[in-house]
Each structure stands twice: as structure tokens, then as C-alpha cells.
Amino acid sequence: MFSLKRVLSVGGIVVPQSTAHCVRNLSACFRLRSPKKLSPYSSVDGERYSSLVKSVMSFRVSAQTPETLQDEDENVYGPVVKAHSSTSRPERRVPQTPHPFFDTEATVDTEEPESGTPARILLKRNQSKPYVPSVTRIxxxxxxxxxxxxxxxxKKRMIAELGEDGFKEYSQNLFRQGKAFHSALEDILTSGAKWEDKKPPACPPEVQGYIESVxxxxxxxxxxxxxxxxxQHDTLNYVGIVDCVARYRGVLCVIDWKTSDKPKPFLSNTYDNPIQVAAYAGALNNDGNYKYQVENGLIVVAYKDGTPGHAHQLSSEMMLGYWQTWLLRLEDFTQRSSRASGDFSQKV
Known part of the structure; x- marks a missing residue:
């Protein structure tokens, strides 16, 4: 029997105090009222955002596209003002005075002779005419x-390692080796015999590795x-000296021979050499001394240690692209020369 002092009344039911802990465990059966939590969205202006809420929450509305969500966002917050990106690419330049790569009016020999002495036109400077800049100089x-x-x-790093005199000697050696390499190639290519039908020619020791490389x-x-x-391109007023014009795997090309101490397996490793080849080909195509047109190019990189060289072919489409780049470089050179002449005349 329980004492009346030790009883509690819960919801009209008398419960002994000694069993009050059982009541706490019956919270699932007796839902006690507690203050209702406010929704974090209760302060949102419902009228202003009603269309957005309905469109997002209603299952009857199909999934919205980014365009419609952007429209809704602009309706609420206003249009987005986009800043100009600092990494945006500059507008592609085009030559102010386009000039064709080929001479469309020239009489072209459809079949060039497969034999005979290769042309070798020497550069002659005419003292009575204005100076004509070279492709290399431009x-x-x-x-x-x-x-x-x-x-x-x-250049500064090389001078720091070799000194002023050492760097000068290094540059002179490179020039001599390049000249000897081109001379050896000339002997090979003008002999008339195929490479596999003859022995390697006698050449200076410093270029033997280059010859083996190519x-x-x-x-x-x-x-x-x-x-x-x-x-020489009389219209555009520049000259150049092509290393070689020959067929490479049956395709007529302007060939440029390069030497390098470092591997250059990709065309991008040759820097401005493709522009140089396109400039030579464009001049040849517009030079009356040559009765044919060339639309392809080849850059050959030879290595001193005899490592197999790399041959980078330039298709006709690539040559046209580099030709446009050459015209831009030529325009820049002309503008700089005009400014320099103007500054000189003012000083005088």
C-alpha cells in the first residue's frame, strides 16, 4: 500500500512517486507540449519570392534550365555585371595590306627537271638602290x-659562365660550325648521286656528327x-637566302637546315624558323628567277653528337598561316623603321 504523500497525479491518473521514473520513460505515449520552433524562412518576404518558391517546390514544374534560373535571379537581384577577365585573349591581328603567297600571274613549269645543276644566285647589293632588309634582320x-x-x-647567363671573351669565342665557333655544316651539305646535295649510293663525304671533324645526324x-x-x-620579293621589299629547295619524300619544299645542342622534337621548339621558311617561300614564288612555285616547307634539326635529327614538315596550310604571321612582322618592322627615320631626321 502506498502513502498518499508519495503519490502524484499525471493527466488524471494517480501514480506513486516511487514510480515517477517510469513516467519519464513514457514520453512517447504522452506528448508533452513544448514551444514551437520558428522556421528560418519565416522572415522572408513571401509575396516577393512566391513565384520562385512555387517554381522550385512544385513537382508539377519541370526542371528549369540555367537560362530560366538566371532570368529569375535577375528579376530578384537585378542583372549581373561581369568584369572583363585579365586573361582574355587579345583580338587576332590581320595584315593591313594582304599579299598573296603565290604569284598568280607567273608562268609556272608544271614539271621541273629532275636533274641538272641546282640554282645558286648570289646576293648582290646595289649601291644605287635603297637598302633591302633581310628576313633574318626583320x-x-x-x-x-x-x-x-x-x-x-x-645571353647574360652564358656571359656569367664564359666571360665576355669566352662568349664571343663561343658565338664565333657556332657560326663556323654552321657554315661548315652547310658547306658539307652543299657538296652532298650537288653531287648528283643518291645518299645510299655513295660514301659519306670527307668533312671537318666538327661537323661529322651533324652529317651523321641528318x-x-x-x-x-x-x-x-x-x-x-x-x-627577293620586290613588292614587299625584302631578301633572303634559302638553304635548299628540293623534294622531300616526293614533295617540293623550301628546306632550312638548323644545328642545335638541345633536342628539338617538336615544331614549337624551332621558335621563329617556320616564319622564316614561309618568308623564303613567299619571296621565291614572287621572284622571276625561279620558274616554279613552292607551297611546302621543311625544317631539319641536326645534332653535333650524331643523334638522329628531326625533320619538321610544313604543309601548304601551315605555310599560309605562317605567311600571314610574316606579313605582320614585316609591317611591324616597317613601322619601326619609319619611326626611327623620323626621329633621326628631327635630330639632324
């Missing part, structure tokens, strides 16, 4: 700021049309 004076930066940094490429070179020959 490219050197129109380098981009980035190219100039890396070139200067390389020996597998020389096997595919035939029908040589020009060697170390001058080309």
Missing part, C-alpha cells in the same frame, strides 16, 4: 617582349632545285 628586330627577355637572360633524312631528299640561293 625577324630579329620584331621579337616579342617575351622572346627578347629570354634571349637576354640566356643521314637518314638525306635519304629522302631528291631533285634539288636550289642551294644557298638568294630570293
Amino acid at each position: 625577324l630579329q628586330q620584331t621579337l616579342s617582349p617575351e622572346q627578347t627577355f629570354y634571349l637576354e637572360r640566356w 643521314s637518314h633524312i638525306l635519304e629522302d631528299v631528291s631533285a634539288v632545285r636550289a642551294i644557298e640561293s638568294t630570293v
Whole structure:
């Protein structure tokens, strides 16, 4: 029997106090009222956002596209103002005065002779005529700021390692080796015999590695049309000396021979060389001394240690693209020369 002092009344039912802990465990059966929590969205302006809420919450509405969500967002918050990205690419330049890569009015020999002495037109400067800049000079004076930066940094590093006199001697050796390499190639290509039918020619020890490097490429070179020959574009007023014009694997190309101490397996490793080849081909196509047109190019990189060289072919489409780049570089050179002449005349 329980004492009346030890009883409690819960919901009209008398419960002994000693069993009050059982009541606490019966909370699932007796739902006690507690203050209702407010929704975090209760303060939102329902009228203003009603259309957005209905469109998102209603299962009857199909999934919205980014365009319609953007429209709704602009309706609530206003249009988005987009800042210009600093990484956006500049507008692609086009030459102010386009000039065709080919001479459309020239009488072209459809079949060039497969034999005969290759042309070799020497460069002659006419003292009575204004100076005509070379392709090499134009490219050197129109380098981009980035190219100039890396070139200067390389030069400073070489001078720090070799000293002023050592760097000068290094540059002279490179020039001599390049000249000897081109001379050896000239002897090979003008001999008339195929590479596989003759022994490697006697050449200075410093270029033997270069010749060995390009020996597998020389096997595919035939029908040589020009060697170390001058080309001039009278309309655009520039000159150049092509290393070679010949067929490579049956395709007539302007060929440029390069030497390198570092591997250059990709065309991008050759920097401005493709522009140079396109400039030579464009001049040749517009030079009356040559009765044919060339639309392809080839850049051959030879290595001193005899490592197999790389042959980078330039298709006709690629040549046209590099031709447009050359016209832009030529325009830059002309503008700089005009400004320089104007500054000089003012000083005088």
C-alpha cells in the first residue's frame, strides 16, 4: 500500500512517486507540449519570392534550365555585371595590306627537271638602290617582349659562365660550325648521286656528327632545285637566302637546315624558323628567277653528337598561316623603321 504523500497525479491518473521514473520513460505515449520552433524562412518576404518558391517546390514544374534560373535571379537581384577577365585573349591581328603567297600571274613549269645543276644566285647589293632588309634582320628586330627577355637572360647567363671573351669565342665557333655544316651539305646535295649510293663525304671533324645526324633524312631528299640561293620579293621589299629547295619524300619544299645542342622534337621548339621558311617561300614564288612555285616547307634539326635529327614538315596550310604571321612582322618592322627615320631626321 502506498502513502498518499508519495503519490502524484499525471493527466488524471494517480501514480506513486516511487514510480515517477517510469513516467519519464513514457514520453512517447504522452506528448508533452513544448514551444514551437520558428522556421528560418519565416522572415522572408513571401509575396516577393512566391513565384520562385512555387517554381522550385512544385513537382508539377519541370526542371528549369540555367537560362530560366538566371532570368529569375535577375528579376530578384537585378542583372549581373561581369568584369572583363585579365586573361582574355587579345583580338587576332590581320595584315593591313594582304599579299598573296603565290604569284598568280607567273608562268609556272608544271614539271621541273629532275636533274641538272641546282640554282645558286648570289646576293648582290646595289649601291644605287635603297637598302633591302633581310628576313633574318626583320625577324630579329620584331621579337616579342617575351622572346627578347629570354634571349637576354640566356645571353647574360652564358656571359656569367664564359666571360665576355669566352662568349664571343663561343658565338664565333657556332657560326663556323654552321657554315661548315652547310658547306658539307652543299657538296652532298650537288653531287648528283643518291645518299645510299655513295660514301659519306670527307668533312671537318666538327661537323661529322651533324652529317651523321641528318643521314637518314638525306635519304629522302631528291631533285634539288636550289642551294644557298638568294630570293627577293620586290613588292614587299625584302631578301633572303634559302638553304635548299628540293623534294622531300616526293614533295617540293623550301628546306632550312638548323644545328642545335638541345633536342628539338617538336615544331614549337624551332621558335621563329617556320616564319622564316614561309618568308623564303613567299619571296621565291614572287621572284622571276625561279620558274616554279613552292607551297611546302621543311625544317631539319641536326645534332653535333650524331643523334638522329628531326625533320619538321610544313604543309601548304601551315605555310599560309605562317605567311600571314610574316606579313605582320614585316609591317611591324616597317613601322619601326619609319619611326626611327623620323626621329633621326628631327635630330639632324
